Every structure is written in structure tokens, then in C-alpha cells.
Amino acid sequence: MGLRSSNPFTVIRFRLFCPLWFLFCLVGCAGYPFAPLQSHGQSGGGKSLALHYSKPASDWMTQALPLGNGKIGAMVFGGVECERLAVNEKSLWAGGPGEFEAYNGGNLSGGAEKIEEIRNAIEKGDYKKAQALADTHLVGFGAGFGAYQALGDILICFSHEKGKPLNYRRELDLNEAIHKLSYDLNGKHYERELFISYPHNLLVMHCVTTADSLPELEVAFQSPLSSLNYRDMFGSVFSGKNLPSIQRGRTLLLETSLQKRGERGTVASLTIDGKINSNGLAYQGEIRLYCPVGEIEIKQKGDTPTLVLKKGKECFLFFTAATDYTPISPTYKGNDFVKANALSMKNTFLSYGELKKRHLEDYQTLFKRVQFHLDNGNPSYSEMETDKRLARFSKTNEPALIELVYQYGRYLLIASSRSGALPANLQGIWNDSNVPPWCCDYHININLQMNYWMAEATNLSECHLPLLDYIQTLVEPGRKTVQNYYGIDGWTVHTMNNPFGFTAPGWEVGWGFFPGGGGWLCKHLYQHYLYTGDLIYLREKAYPVMKEAALFWLDYLQPWKTGKWAGYLVSTPSFSPEHGLFGAGASMDHQIAEELFADCIEASSILKVDEQFRSQLIEAKAKILPPQIGSWGQLQEWMEDRDDPKDKHRHISHLFALHPGRSISVNKNPELAEACKKSLKGRGDGGTGWSIAWKINFWARLLDGDHAWKLIKNLFRLTSQTEVSVNSPGALYANLLDAHPPFQIDGNMGVVSGITEMLLQSHMGKVHLLPALPSQWQSGSIKGIKAEGGFEIQMRWEMGQLVESEVTSLLGNPLTLYYDEKEISISTKKGETIKTRWVQ
Numbered sequence: 001m002g003l004r005s006s007n008p009f010t011v012i013r014f015r016l017f018c019p020l021w022f023l024f025c026l027v028g029c030a031g032y033p034f035a036p037l038q039s040h041g042q043s044g045g046g047k048s049l050a051l052h053y054s055k056p057a058s059d060w061m062t063q064a065l066p067l068g069n070g071k072i073g074a075m076v077f078g079g080v081e082c083e084r085l086a087v088n089e090k091s092l093w094a095g096g097p098g099e100f101e102a103y104n105g106g107n108l109s110g111g112a113e114k115i116e117e118i119r120n121a122i123e124k125g126d127y128k129k130a131q132a133l134a135d136t137h138l139v140g141f142g143a144g145f146g147a148y149q150a151l152g153d154i155l156i157c158f159s160h161e162k163g164k165p166l167n168y169r170r171e172l173d174l175n176e177a178i179h180k181l182s183y184d185l186n187g188k189h190y191e192r193e194l195f196i197s198y199p200h201n202l203l204v205m206h207c208v209t210t211a212d213s214l215p216e217l218e219v220a221f222q223s224p225l226s227s228l229n230y231r232d233m234f235g236s237v238f239s240g241k242n243l244p245s246i247q248r249g250r251t252l253l254l255e256t257s258l259q260k261r262g263e264r265g266t267v268a269s270l271t272i273d274g275k276i277n278s279n280g281l282a283y284q285g286e287i288r289l290y291c292p293v294g295e296i297e298i299k300q301k302g303d304t305p306t307l308v309l310k311k312g313k314e315c316f317l318f319f320t321a322a323t324d325y326t327p328i329s330p331t332y333k334g335n336d337f338v339k340a341n342a343l344s345m346k347n348t349f350l351s352y353g354e355l356k357k358r359h360l361e362d363y364q365t366l367f368k369r370v371q372f373h374l375d376n377g378n379p380s381y382s383e384m385e386t387d388k389r390l391a392r393f394s395k396t397n398e399p400a401l402i403e404l405v406y407q408y409g410r411y412l413l414i415a416s417s418r419s420g421a422l423p424a425n426l427q428g429i430w431n432d433s434n435v436p437p438w439c440c441d442y443h444i445n446i447n448l449q450m451n452y453w454m455a456e457a458t459n460l461s462e463c464h465l466p467l468l469d470y471i472q473t474l475v476e477p478g479r480k481t482v483q484n485y486y487g488i489d490g491w492t493v494h495t496m497n498n499p500f501g502f503t504a505p506g507w508e509v510g511w512g513f514f515p516g517g518g519g520w521l522c523k524h525l526y527q528h529y530l531y532t533g534d535l536i537y538l539r540e541k542a543y544p545v546m547k548e549a550a551l552f553w554l555d556y557l558q559p560w561k562t563g564k565w566a567g568y569l570v571s572t573p574s575f576s577p578e579h580g581l582f583g584a585g586a587s588m589d590h591q592i593a594e595e596l597f598a599d600c601i602e603a604s605s606i607l608k609v610d611e612q613f614r615s616q617l618i619e620a621k622a623k624i625l626p627p628q629i630g631s632w633g634q635l636q637e638w639m640e641d642r643d644d645p646k647d648k649h650r651h652i653s654h655l656f657a658l659h660p661g662r663s664i665s666v667n668k669n670p671e672l673a674e675a676c677k678k679s680l681k682g683r684g685d686g687g688t689g690w691s692i693a694w695k696i697n698f699w700a701r702l703l704d705g706d707h708a709w710k711l712i713k714n715l716f717r718l719t720s721q722t723e724v725s726v727n728s729p730g731a732l733y734a735n736l737l738d739a740h741p742p743f744q745i746d747g748n749m750g751v752v753s754g755i756t757e758m759l760l761q762s763h764m765g766k767v768h769l770l771p772a773l774p775s776q777w778q779s780g781s782i783k784g785i786k787a788e789g790g791f792e793i794q795m796r797w798e799m800g801q802l803v804e805s806e807v808t809s810l811l812g813n814p815l816t817l818y819y820d821e822k823e824i825s826i827s828t829k830k831g832e833t834i835k836t837r838w839v840q
């Protein structure tokens with residue numbers, strides 16, 4: 001332990017748990033009144049972190065509010081007469097081997113035999129021939145791709161006496177992950193609380209009133225699982241097939257019982273079960289209603305069995321659901337969902353207080369790790385309805401709304417990505433359709449990765465695990481795919497993926513051809529190690545998968561034979577994601593391969609394994625065609641200088657090396673960073689939700705906070721456009737969900753990553769504090785974000801200047817702190833906190 005003091009800043013270091021008197025001495029010796037960092041506002045701690053509205057939602061996508069525990073999701077409408085809870089179970093997927101007997105992850109045979117011919121045609125410049133061959137041989141077979149399915153709606157209808165509800169408020173409290181609703185009617189007060197507990201795997205709702213009793217209420221379940229679920233994606237390949245429709249969800253009624261934990265009361269259940277007809281995936285959901293005082297009757301209302309509560313003073317509603325899906329090939333079935341539900345339902349015998357307490361402990365352990373406060377001199381309007389705040393943002397630049405959207409992104413990741421379930425899909429976990437946009441799948445040419453960019457940096461490493469586990473399940477099908485299409489070893493996954501191991505290219509080259517998916521996903525595996533330092537994980541889980549992805553690229557890259565690039569390793573065939581052209585040398589492929597090789601070289605040295613393989617990677621890496629600067633100073637998207645300066649395409653794949661990659665940076669290779677800037681300027685400041693979010697990350701990496709802020713302003717606009725469009729500008733809905741449009745959750749997660757990158761970057765081996773602080777954010781503080789190497793950071797800035805920072809070393813790694821051209825390098829001990837005063 002020591003104290004070093006140097007101008008123009010002061011570093012104070014101490015071990016956690018060191019005696020207080022010693023701390024005082026250190027602070028005193030340094031001669032600075034070292035005020036403890038404060039979070040100033042309430043982000044992560046106070047009441048204002050809530051979305052709230054004065055009327056019920058009337059639209060699923062734009063107004064209802066999301067709750068989830070990673071497995072079960074619900075969109076809450078908050079109706080006074082009828083509450084609608086649109087519920088989801090994350091593994092409820094149509095498609096897979098159960099739907100299409102010959103299903104094999106989409107692989108169409110023949111590619112491997114043709115790959116040489118395709119490569120030769122490309123090298124000779126015969127793109128027409130190459131494309132024609134690819135259209136037949138490098139496409140996947142979409143039958144059995146399936147789609148994520150909506151489970152249904154729990155409808156809770158109250159027979160209120162006539163009257164106008166007053167003081168209505170529905171709110172999603174991010175500090176508690178609880179939906180709260182209250183209103184008055186004829187002088188009586190009514191309240192509902194709703195949450196979805198991860199530890200209990202249970203949706204829990206509590207209704208209470210100051211009236212003598214609740215109005216009679218009816219609970220029923222409606223499911224869309226009765227229509228044709230078969231998705232004819234983009235009208236291609238399998239139109240006209242006559243697949244059977246889904247079986248109607250069967251609803252069973254269980255007997256009411258009179259006991260709950262020895263208390264008086266009535267309990268009744270509705271069980272919904274069925275099979276998706278197309279693939280036989282079995283599902284079951286159970287609603288349980290409990291009232292300590294009152295009666296519950298079961299009625300058949302037409303087709304619909306209904307629970308009716310009479311004279312209840314308060315009531316509790318519980319829901320859980322599961323399917324027989326498992327992530328294991330070849331059947332992807334076998335989960336004992338009935339048993340799983342029975343176990344979850346046992347938790348209904350806990351008291352409401354106990355359920356809520358455990359839920360809060362679990363959620364807040366994750367959520368409250370980060371506190372964020374901004375001050376730009378403008379007031380906060382947290383008492384104003386959320387959509388109104390958003391509508392005014394262009395004028396108010398309201399800092400508290402930025403904090404809210406930031407913490408909402410973290411909330412959404414916690415709600416949609418927890419261990420033991422699939423990763424967050426295009427809509428996280430929420431979906432109201434059986435033919436959702438893009439099948440609500442896993443898109444691996446940007447979207448899935450963007451969902452997780454912020455996981456480690458915003459201290460939600462646990463929420464990263466569903467993705468990391470999922471990547472493991474892609475290796476085996478991904479091996480078959482690369483053998484099948486390219487005749488080589490290793491593994492990869494292309495543009496679109498479902499939970500049944502669809503790793504083949506999509507069924508049209510124009511969007512489906514992208515061999516870089518596997519290599520890109522490996523960034524996440526390695527990143528988890530960089531933040532956690534978990535060597536066992538690196539050795540046993542991450543590195544073997546990274547190595548096999550690198551094997552794929554070692555064979556896939558080809559020595560170019562002709563012209564000025566002769567001798568370089570080039571990706572062929574290649575296709576810059578969703579932008580083309582079908583040919584050779586899409587820069588993104590090269591950057592993915594180069595970074596994967598770099599990560600494998602680093603990882604194998606850390607693990608002290610594979611020396612020979614490492615040399616092979618070092619040699620190959622040096623030969624990969626490096627990024628090129630084109631005629632208008634741009635970073636070329638392809639090996640040929642084809643970029644159009646007027647092109648506004650939403651994918652900016654050729655800047656991968658800038659973000660999420662690390663091989664281009666302002667300090668390391670400024671000329672390439674400058675070229676990235678040109679490319680970005682060309683693409684403009686618009687784009688779909690995720691595209692804007694990516695641009696925020698890019699500008700942060702270019703250390704231009706003011707430009708990043710411009711993009712934030714472009715995203716923080718209120719929209720209600722729900723139709724699918726790749727040309728409409730992205731924005732936010734009234735419920736702050738990101739509008740691609742339509743709703744796509746990547747933009748919510750991507751903006752959190754972007755804001756974090758503006759405040760902290762650590763991908764270049766240094767902990768760079770406030771690398772891209774916009775002039776708008778004059779003062780503020782952030783606490784609990786993390787840097788590579790295992791550091792937890794807290795800092796405060798005023799008048800655009802970093803005032804002080806506290807870095808806690810979690811792993812005892814050496815630390816280099818960097819701010820405004822000042823650098824401090826020190827060794828650290830595990831648990832030690834380094835306080836630095838940056839302003840005299």
C-alpha cells in the first residue's frame with residue numbers, strides 16, 4: 001500500500017477494509033478534502049427512475065410496459081376495467097426438426113462441391129456466374145426455421161360500479177422492477193402491483209382496495225395459438241405449402257381448494273396447455289388465483305373457462321409457463337415442463353411479502369450496481385408523463401431522461417436475459433405475434449451482439465451468460481454447416497439463427513450470406529474473460545470455441561492470386577452484411593478474422609497452450625488484406641474502392657474494427673480512424689434504431705462526444721410508427737422501447753453501450769476516463785461501470801472536467817488510467833481502491 005502524489009493530479013490508493021484512521025491519514029497527507037463521490041441524483045437509487053403514464057396502454061408495441069425474468073415475459077396494459085397481460089415464454093418456438101422431418105439446421109448440400117468454381121469466377125471478375133452459382137448453392141433451406149410465438153393474454157376484468165376513475169397512474173419502477181397501478185373510483189382507492197420474480201420463476205400480481213371488497217373480477221386466458229403459425233419468410237422458398245395449423249390451446253380447470261399455508265382462503269387454477277401443431281412443441285402455463293377472504297368460482301363462458309372472484313378484499317394472481325424445449329440436438333425436446341411448472345407453482349405458497357423481498361434482492365443486486373447522474377443545467381421533468389418528456393426532449397435536452405433510458409436498457413437486459421434460458425432475441429422476450437417481424441429470431445450480423453455490448457461494462461456479467469452458453473450450442477451445427485458449404489473444418493453461423501441450430505446461410509444471398517457470424521460471436525466469449533479474468537472459463541469454455549472459429553477462417557481466407565492484392569489473404573466469397581456485393585474482400589470479414597486471430601493469439605499465450613497454432617495465426621494475421629483508405633478518404637467497405645459517398649445504408653459493417661473491434665483507434669492508427677470518420681459522415685446521422693445506436697458507439701470510439709450526442713438526440717424522438725421499414729428513421733416509442741421500426745430491442749441496449757463508451761473505454765489496454773464527454777453534459781457522475789482487466793469505476797466531473805475517480809481493482813491487475821493526455825500506470829492489489837484527484 002502506498003501513496004503517490006504528482007502534479008497535476010493526485011493518486012490515493014487503499015485496500016478495501018483498511019482501518020478508517022489510516023484512510024483519514026492518507027487523505028490528510030495528500031492535503032485534499034477528498035469528498036466522497038455522490039450519485040447526486042437518483043439514478044439507480046431513487047424514486048424518479050420510473051416510466052409513468054396517466055392512462056392505460058391501448059397498444060402492445062408502443063405503450064404497454066415490459067416485465068420479465070429472462071424466461072417469462074409480460075407486457076402490461078394497466079386497464080381499469082380489464083387488465084391485459086400479454087405473456088411470453090422464451091422457448092415457445094415454432095420450427096425445428098419437429099416441424100420439418102429433413103430439418104438439418106438449414107444446410108442444403110452441394111455448396112462444398114461448388115466453392116472452388118465460385119471462387120475462381122470471382123477472382124476472374126465473373127460476378128454474374130459467381131452470383132448465379134451462389135443463388136443455388138450458397139443458400140440455406142428455410143423450411144423449419146420457424147418463429148418465436150406469442151403465448152397469449154391473461155385478461156383480468158373487474159365489474160366496477162359506474163364512475164370515472166380519477167388519479168390514474170401506471171408506472172414501471174426501474175428501481176424495483178415492479179409495475180404499479182393506482183386509481184380512485186367513487187371515493188375508493190385501488191392498487192395493483194405486478195412483478196416477475198427470477199428466483200421463483202413466477203409472475204405475481206397483487207390487487208387491493210380501500211373499498212369493502214374488490215369488484216367481482218374474472219380471469220381468463222386467450223391465446224393466438226390457434227392460427228396458422230407457419231411463416232413464409234419474405235414470400236420465398238416455401239410459399240404455398242400446406243402445413244397444419246396450430247392446435248388450439250387446451251385449457252384445463254383445476255379444482256378450487258380452501259387452503260393456503262394453513263390460512264383461510266381460496267385458491268383456483270387455470271392450466272393452459274397444448275402443442276404447437278407444426279412442430280409438436282408442448283407448452284403449459286398455469287394461472288393461479290388466491291384470495292384470503294372471498295370466493296372463487298369457475299365458470300364456462302362460451303368457449304372460455306373463467307375464474308370468478310367474488311367479495312374478495314384483496315387477491316393475488318400468479319402465473320408461470322414452460323415448454324418441453326431443450327437446446328440439445330437432434331430433437332430439441334425433453335424438458336420436463338410439467339414438473340418445472342409444478343416446482344414454480346409451489347412458490348405461490350410463500351407470502352406476498354416473502355416473494356417480493358426475494359424478487360427485490362435478486363433484481364437489485366444486479367440493477368443497483370450502477371448509478372448514473374447527469375447535469376447539464378436543464379431541469380428534470382420526472383413528474384411529467386414519460387411520453388411527454390420524450391416528445392419535448394429536442395428542446396429540453398433533459399438529463400434525467402437520458403439517465404432513465406440508460407437504466408431502462410440495463411433493466412431490459414436483466415428482464416430478458418438470465419441464466420437458464422435462451423438469450424434475448426430481437427424483441428428481448430416480448431412478442432405478441434405468431435408471425436413476428438424477422439421471426440423475432442437471433443440475427444447475427446449485428447442485432448444479437450448489440451443486445452450484449454453493454455453487459456460486461458455496465459456490470460451485468462451474469463446477464464451475458466445466456467448468450468455465452470448459447471454460443472456453445474451453435475458449434476456442433478456450425479461445424480456441419482462449414483463442412484457442407486465450404487468443405488473445411490471449424491464452425492460458423494450466418495445471418496439468421498433460431499434455437500434449433502440453424503447455422504446455414506439464409507435462403508437468399510442478398511441478406512442471408514454472411515460467414516462472419518461465428519467469429520463475431522467469439523468476441524463475446526473473450527470479452528467475458530477480459531472483464532472477469534476467469535481463467536477456468538477461458539480454458540474450458542471460451543478458448544476451444546474461439547480456436548475452432550479461427551480454424552474456419554484459416555481455411556476460408558484465400559491467397560489472392562492476381563493484381564495488386566496478390567499474396568494477401570482475402571475472404572472469398574464474401575458479402576458485406578445486407579449491402580453486398582457478392583464477390584471477394586468485404587472488409588468486415590477481414591476485420592472479424594484478424595481480431596479473432598488476435599484474441600486467440602492472446603488467449604493461447606495466457607493459457608500457455610498451442611504454440612504451433614499460435615505461430616500459424618500470427619503468420620496468417622499478418623497476411624490478411626488490411627483495411628484500405630479509398631478515393632474520398634473513406635475506409636473502404638470492400639477490397640475495391642466502390643464506396644458511394646451518398647450511400648446511407650444502415651449497416652456500417654466495415655467499421656467493425658473501430659467498434660466493437662479494437663484494431664482501429666484514434667491513438668493507435670489515426671489515419672484509419674480518420675477514414676472511419678469520413679465513412680461515418682458519408683452515412684449520415686440517421687438510420688434505423690440500432691443503426692443510430694451503433695453510430696453513437698462509433699463516435700464515442702472516435703472520441704467525439706458532441707457528435708455522439710447529436711445521434712442521441714436523433715434517437716430520442718417520439719414515434720408511433722409500427723410498420724416494418726428499413727428506411728424510416730429510428731426513434732423511441734411512448735414506452736421508451738426502441739423503434740427500428742418496428743420494435744427491436746437492440747437499439748435500447750446499443751444506446752446504453754454507446755453512452756458507456758462516451759464515459760469510459762478500456763479496449764486499448766488503458767482505462768480511459770471520459771473519452772468522449774459531450775459539451776452538453778457539463779457535470780455528472782457514474783458509479784459501478786466496469787473496465788477490462790477487472791476494474792470497477794466511479795467518477796465525477798464538473799464543468800466538463802474530470803474531478804475525481806475511484807477505481808477498485810477486482811483482480812489485482814496492473815492499471816493504466818488515462819484522462820485528457822494524462823496517464824498514470826500503477827500496479828494494484830486485489831480489492832484495492834485507487835482514488836485520483838484530477839483537478840487541483
Ligand code: FUC
Pocket residue numbers: 426438443447578650651688690726740744
Ligand atoms: C438486420 C437489419 C434489419 C433488421 C433485421 C432484424 O437484418 O438489416 O434492419 O434489424 O436485422
